[in-house]
Amino acid sequence: MKRELGIARCGLACCLCSENISCAGCDSGQCPDKDVCANRKCSISKGIKHCYECSEACQKGLLSKIKSYSFTEFAKRYGEDTLLDCLERNEKMGVVYHREGINGDYDAFDDVEALINFIKTGKR
Template sequence: MSSKGFGYCGLACDYCQDNPNCVGCKKGGCPEKEACKNYQCCTSKNYKYCFECPDFPCEDSILHKLRIRIFCQYIQRYGEEDLKKHLEENYKKGIVYHYQNKHIGDYDQFDTENEIIEFIKNGRK
């Protein structure tokens, strides 16, 4: 994982291919930051992650997507380094975070929190 880290919502900025010049959400690099409720909320309240907010998970934001919400909760429970380690291991196994030109990937194929967490930890269903 490069130095982009994770977004406020838990997105893994290092695996996003949308904008190669982006330096990461927390470094102000996201082109959607003006319209992103999560970015605006966290920066105005000095939160490092959305889970610090008493309204987490807010439904009228990107957190309505299961994978994104679970990534944020995963960081809350296990920490950034644990998620980073598993994403790197899974990437080496061929697991794709985002398919080319899409905002979905292998982590989006699940219907429950437990399935996603199991996939993060083990790289398989």
């Protein structure tokens, strides 16, 4: 885990991403989608660093996906440090963020609360 990369504006875990090895995170300016990311544009326009800091109930951009939405909701409820702690612990327990392509253990959910519980416990 590259904890220093933290959580992307949309809630995805830059710290666990294996998709682009040379990427230094969401705000590094190196993200290949930085110019088209709706969540990045919106949060910058509102002067906030993450979608979890926003008071609006929103599902635009990557927040339309359950993983991003659930990670954002988790950070809103418990804080980014707690999210990072849980992701790090889960990784050590064998939970995989990306297995083949961009899918991994956190993608196996269709219920936000079930995924939030999985983040908290690392268990299904």
